Structures are given as C-alpha cells and as structure tokens.
Amino acid sequence: MSGQTSTLISNIGELMTQDAEHRVLKDAAVVIEGERISWIGPASEAPAADEHVDAEGRAVLPGWVDSHSHLIFAGDRTAEFEARMAGQSYSAGGIAVTTGATRAASDEELTRLAAGRVAEAVSQGTTYLESKTGYGLDLENEARSARIAAATVDEVTYLGAHLVPAGADAEAYTDLVCGPMLDAVRPFVKWADVFCERGAFTEEQSRRVLTACRDAGLGLRVHGNQLGEGPGVQLAVEFGAASVDHVNYLSAADIEALAGTWSGWDASTGTGPRGTVATCLPACDLSTRQPLAPGRALIDAGVQIALAANCNPGTSYTSSIAFCVTTAVLQMHLSVHEAVRAATYGGALALGRESGNDVDGERAVGSIAVGHRADLHMLKAPSATHLAYRPGIPLTFAVWRAGVRAV
Numbered sequence: 001m002s003g004q005t006s007t008l009i010s011n012i013g014e015l016m017t018q019d020a021e022h023r024v025l026k027d028a029a030v031v032i033e034g035e036r037i038s039w040i041g042p043a044s045e046a047p048a049a050d051e052h053v054d055a056e057g058r059a060v061l062p063g064w065v066d067s068h069s070h071l072i073f074a075g076d077r078t079a080e081f082e083a084r085m086a087g088q089s090y091s092a093g094g095i096a097v098t099t100g101a102t103r104a105a106s107d108e109e110l111t112r113l114a115a116g117r118v119a120e121a122v123s124q125g126t127t128y129l130e131s132k133t134g135y136g137l138d139l140e141n142e143a144r145s146a147r148i149a150a151a152t153v154d155e156v157t158y159l160g161a162h163l164v165p166a167g168a169d170a171e172a173y174t175d176l177v178c179g180p181m182l183d184a185v186r187p188f189v190k191w192a193d194v195f196c197e198r199g200a201f202t203e204e205q206s207r208r209v210l211t212a213c214r215d216a217g218l219g220l221r222v223h224g225n226q227l228g229e230g231p232g233v234q235l236a237v238e239f240g241a242a243s244v245d246h247v248n249y250l251s252a253a254d255i256e257a258l259a260g261t262w263s264g265w266d267a268s269t270g271t272g273p274r275g276t277v278a279t280c281l282p283a284c285d286l287s288t289r290q291p292l293a294p295g296r297a298l299i300d301a302g303v304q305i306a307l308a309a310n311c312n313p314g315t316s317y318t319s320s321i322a323f324c325v326t327t328a329v330l331q332m333h334l335s336v337h338e339a340v341r342a343a344t345y346g347g348a349l350a351l352g353r354e355s356g357n358d359v360d361g362e363r364a365v366g367s368i369a370v371g372h373r374a375d376l377h378m379l380k381a382p383s384a385t386h387l388a389y390r391p392g393i394p395l396t397f398a399v400w401r402a403g404v405r406a407v
C-alpha cells in the first residue's frame, strides 16, 4: 500500500465493471487507494484496508460519464417547452433566448449556476462531465463561458458555432468563430463542436469551423442529424471527429460510414484506432418529440455509442443519466449492460478517456479496473437491471469521485 488512505468496499452483490472483458462479478469487492482503484476481485479474497464499507449486497457500477452537456447558462425556457408540448416543433432559434439571459448574468451567477448543475449530476451518480460553451455567442461571452466551464467541469468543448446571433451576418460570424473567438477560448478548451443543422450552420460553414478548430489542435465533435437527415454524420466521419451527437435521422449510408470508422477497433480488448462515437441523447429526443436515435441499429452495425443527458435549458433540462439508461433499455431496445456501457465506457470513449492507468499517468474513467480512476456508483438495488425495472426511482446510494466519497 502506498501511504494513501485505502477503502475496502466489500459484499458487492453485482460489480458491473464495464472493463475490457465486460466482466460482471458477483459477491465482489473493490479497494480504492487515493484517487485510484487498487484491487478488484472476489469479496472472500479482499485485502485489508484503512476503512471498510459494507455494500450489503448492493450493485456497484462505474460512475456515469456525461459526455454531452451545456451547463453554462442562465434562465430557463419553460414557455418554449410548454408551447412544444402543445404541438410546436423545436427550432434552433430558442438558443437566442438563453444567450440573452446568459450575457446578462454576472460571472459569479454563471459559476454558481453551473456548479449547482454539476452537484445535481454528481448526486445522481455522474462522476465525469463535459460541458460546451455556446450561449455566449460573442467573443467576450464565449471566452467567459469557456473560462467558467474549465473551472467547473472535467472537459470543455467550444461551441461558438451554436447559432448565428441575431443581427449578425452568418459568414462574418463564422469568420469570428474560426478566428479571434477561437483564439480567445483556446486556453480553456480541449474540444470544438458545431451545430450543423438547418437553422444553425450550413455544411460549408461547419466545414470551415471544423478545419479551423482542428488546425488549432482541438479534438472535434459535431451536433448532427438531429432535426432531419443532413451532412453532420458524414462531416464528422470525414474529419475523424471523436463523436457525432444526436444522430436521430440516419440513412443507411450514415450508419455504414460510422461503422467504417470502427473497422480497426477491437471491441473485445478496447484497442485499435478509435472511430467516431455516436452519442445518443434520449432525454432530448423525448423533450423535443423527435424519434429516438437508433441506438440498437448502431450497435448492431458495430458502432460504439455513448448515452448522455445533454443538460441544457432548451431541449433537455435534466442531468439524469439514469433516466437516459432507463429509456435506452425500455424504448431503444438496448440491454441493461449495453445501456450502462454506453453511459460509462461509451462516454469515456467519446472524450478519449477510456484508457490510461498507472503506467501512462492519465487515469481511465468509465470502467472499473486496477489503475483506473476510482469513480464508483453504488445503487440502492442488487443489480443494474433495477435501473430499467424500477423506472423513475432514485437508485443512487453512494458515489465516489476520484476516490473521494461524494454521496
């Protein structure tokens, strides 16, 4: 042992590791040492530790990895939601309402709101979060959003290309996103995204954004094929994006193109060149009354998928990954294991954080294995199946985030 405090969690009824071998262990134990997992195995063989937690037969999963959210905003869009429930369709234009409220908020207010959303997510089992910018939409406010996000979440994505702000010329705004705005956010972000959709950015404008951001050294993702078939998926594949998100309307060619990106990937060992993860956002699909993303067909075609909450005030005002997992099982026809994998390992894959251990110094998240970050989610239930079997019941019992007990 290393001198750091160790914690033994024993008497785990079901340990769903989501590790490379997809192991699900019964009567298991885990030892946490500092921020890392130092041992897993049968409870009967567990080593001693400084502290002991008796799981009393409960299930333990990796903490949720929420790879798609928009947490830096002020205000809400209740009226727009009510109108949608009364039959109006979603359009990108609502983003402008949130932009107004966000620009009007102080740094302290935006920070407090974002931190509150992170705390809400963690209280439900989320241990690793991404957030996008995208409600600032001018240089100063995008840079401010990126700075606040960098202080609040684990991974930050630049989404200056979320909407052309009112009164701006689309081409001139795209130039700003690709130039001075990109320079201003660059110190705070690792990823860039573009909303490639009717009412947002065209294929040509999206291509310009992706090129500039790639040249600036950012990893890429695309909001695509949310409101209809379009060029988003093909662009994501062409640019080698880490993920394409929403994916509600996919042609056979889109699914084939995504599957092609995973042809060198060995899913049984989690090795080989990473392809483009298809990130499904079921809470958003329900809230916008879009067809659910075809997660089943994507998995069957060999595409790695992620499930994420897409917490934002317009299309998905929830941070509940459990709700997404429940929906994925009940309505998208994923098995419980597949849905939990998409919301843990799949999210980590979309963020390039699924591998890493004691040797390379960057700890993996989204799976439970020795050397990985100790991000654990204990359920008030004996198995992960209860997430779908008992829909709507809050099942989080305990959470460890980087080895620290958070719930």
Ligand SMILES: N=CN[C@@H](CCC(=O)O)C(=O)O
Pocket (backbone or CB within 6 Å): 070, 092, 094, 095, 098, 195, 223, 226, 284, 310, 312, 313, 314, 315, 316
């Ligand atoms: N689709 C684009 N962006 C968000 C929604 C933004 C909004 O309407 O405020 C999403 O992921 O659904």
Ligand SMILES: [Zn+2]
Pocket (backbone or CB within 6 Å): 068, 069, 070, 223, 310
């Ligand atoms: Zn989004």
